[in-house]
Amino acid sequence: MTDVDVLTALAEGDRRRARDVAAAGTSLLARALTTYLDHEDAGSVYDQPAAFAAFISGGGNVGLYAAVERALADQYRSLNPLRLADIGCGDGRVIRNALAASGHLPDSLTLIEPSAALLAQAVRDLTPTRAYAGTVQSFLSEVDSGFDLVESTFAMHTIPHDERTEVLTRLRDRTDRLVIVDFDVPDVEHGSPAHLRFLAETYERGLSEYTEDRDLVAGGFLMPVLVGQLAPGASRVTWEQPAAAWRARHKKLVPVAIHYV
Known part of the structure; x- marks a missing residue:
């Protein structure tokens, strides 16, 4: 199983399967998704200024x-x-x-x-x-x-x-x-295998750019943005083109x- 499998399950609306597949993974993204799906709430990604500030203050x-x-x-x-x-x-x-x-x-x-x-x-x-x-x-x-x-x-x-x-x-x-x-962003169909591969690679790379603030950035910003654009019924905050x-x-x-x- 891969990170793409996790995102596929999310896009299909199967959060339990997504969480289970993520929990079996070893990537930074898999770990971040496991934690987020265990403790997900309905707040906005911008409700935590510290997470957003840490995100834009680090990495690339x-x-x-x-x-x-x-x-x-x-x-x-x-x-x-x-x-x-x-x-x-x-x-x-x-x-x-x-x-x-x-x-x-x-x-x-x-x-x-x-x-x-x-x-x-x-x-x-x-x-x-x-x-x-x-x-x-x-x-x-x-x-x-x-x-x-x-x-x-x-x-x-x-x-x-x-x-x-x-x-x-x-x-x-x-x-x-x-x-x-x-x-x-790449010109691929939203939710397609190519799109999910792009997201998996991009978010894994993004998480790798943080150390001390990784958990804060992941849980307070990156994971809500990622899950929100894939999971049916989730709070979506990005429509990139x-x-x-x-x-x-x-x-x-x-x-x-x-x-x-």
Whole structure:
């Protein structure tokens, strides 16, 4: 039995079999899934800021986030946006570091974040004009504001495809420029053997990049995200797409800069 067998059982809705197969495995992923399936609860993956913070502060995310901050700083220096908004700002570290690196200070800063706990951290480290604790869908329905630049880093993939298209369409009339940083994934059918192999390899590699914080990152973030996108009835928080699918679906939404990682 392999990690792919575990994920196959999850996708088929057989959690007991998934747990039993995982318990017989020796990989980091198998161990993490065994523990998670034994103690799974219904909370959001963003209910534990410590787990999310540990995840983005370790492994390959260190270099990744540094590159994102440099890219955003370049945008600030180039566009000089006076009215800036960040969708899914998390704990605010990316926009804070990017602003500091660029030396740019917008007249108006809007932070939009569904997790009240993460938004509280962002507000503590920044001084936003508006801090909105909710989804971007709710924000667009409740707040009538325009911006010079709207950015979103690793947040748009948390919105289902059709809703995301609607959000981007509505944003088109609200901003002069929209910058999105998000994930590129293989162009394979969701839940197919190729997709499950990709997930098994990716999550095993991701877990291997952590040591002291591995259990925290696994149980508080990575395993809920993994199980959520496979198990029927689970709380799903990611709808990743290949870069080509992003282009095909949103090619009319210009001017949009999408950075793939």
